[in-house]
């Protein structure tokens with residue numbers, strides 16, 4: 247393994263290190279008052295290599311963490327590996343499983359759609375789990391999903407559709423999927439792009455899907471330097487592809503943009519002839535020697551003029567952007583992000599951005615190390631920010647984690663509740679609130 251990778255193996259240290267025990271805890275101490283309106287589970291996924299070793303932060307076996315909350319009580323905490331064929335083959339690593347869609351690390355995200363909870367990773371099929379985090383099995387939409395599926399599908403709040411895509415190292419390099427509200431995959435569409443790139447996420451609006459084809463190019467020469475078969479190659483160019491949501495490859499309009507990398511957009515929406523996309527933008531990724539911070543930017547695509555305007559919105563290093571589920575792809579006012587601690591990918595605080603009035607609020611985690619903040623709307627509320635921000639937070643002094651519940655309209659105040667867990671939850675990737683009756 248290259249020295250550069252050895253030196254930066256942060257993902258095996260401190261609270262990034264894996265945990266090996268699967269815990270079920272039902273007697274959870276709570277400080278404060280859990281809102282009665284919260285009835286469901288806060289789930290989160292992350293890479294947790296069962297061998298204790300992995301070449302890259304993105305490659306460990308998926309482990310789900312969950313806390314069930316109902317009627318003002320915290321019922322349980324559970325953590326479970328996602329039991330995929332890759333997990334069950336204890337000698338294998340994910341690089342040996344690139345062409346077998348069932349051999350997923352299933353480590354990146356967890357969502358619910360059409361009555362199923364799915365653990366996702368972008369190189370393989372989704373894996374279904376039940377609401378106590380036990381693995382059901384791979385889910386390929388009745389055979390309609392031949393290849394992989396992104397870990398960042400979008401559920402349209404107006405139609406209930408699940409919009410997704412996949413990228414491949416061999417043609418087809420990009421494939422679009424549309425799944426209806428009942429869970430039936432109704433469209434699979436190959437999209438023409440110049441080559442194989444790592445496409446981590448994408449955007450939807452009410453009428454459009456917007457792909458991000460950026461110069462993180464698949465190349466096994468990248469393995470030695472970064473631990474992933476990806477190289478930064480600006481000669482590939484960078485472009486956004488705008489396609490009607492129900493359109494085809496022939497309908498895609500491509501717009502050149504400045505080379506950059508975006509793991510995660512905050513949201514996108516239409517404004518007349520323009521499409522607004524807010525993203526956590528980095529100057530590059532997988533570029534040896536570079537540690538470019540993710541910064542909040544806005545892209546404004548003018549579909550008439552054929553231009554993209556790029557504006558930096560903040561100079562703070564932020565990632566894991568989220569919005570209210572009912573505003574995905576629609577005009578929105580509030581976004582929530584992790585405020586990164588120095589160069590490390592965990593939160594020292596939680597940002598709330600008011601995208602209309604151009605201001606932000608900050609929730610200081612006071613030495614805690616937070617994960618992606620998940621906004622959960624108050625079912626009885628009306629305004630977009632009437633709800634709570636939930637996150638797993640590691641407390642280094644006691645080597646344990648907690649779930650914090652912050653009133654989204656009072657980000658500067660202490661959490662309204664903290665659910666104390668008997669173990670630590672390693673720093674990980676993405677998660678979701680799965681309400682009762684999902």
Ligand SMILES: [Fe+2]
Nearest residue numbers: 446509510676
């Ligand atoms: Fe992601």
